[in-house]
């Protein structure tokens with residue numbers, strides 16, 4: 810999983826488009842569906858691990874267990890790493 814996140818972290822930001830004062834970008838996200846009526850889905854953006862903090866590596870080899878919110882744009886983010894960057898605004902996030 811963390812290698813996939815790393816590859817997408819390099820590729821997806823290159824597809825951002827700016828038009829009429831709007832910036833549209835592709836991000837990786839998780840979608841959690843709850844088995845209830847009416848249907849409910851939580852969408853969380855995947856934050857890119859802070860490679861500098863992990864000596865050029867990708868952080869812990871685990872699933873997307875770390876969660877939090879971006880302090881700047883207030884989106885909910887998740888990552889395998891406690892230190893990661895928001896995929897929308899690139900702000901460093903400290904996840905727990």
Ligand SMILES: [Zn+2]
Nearest residue numbers: 879882895898
């Ligand atoms: Zn952000």
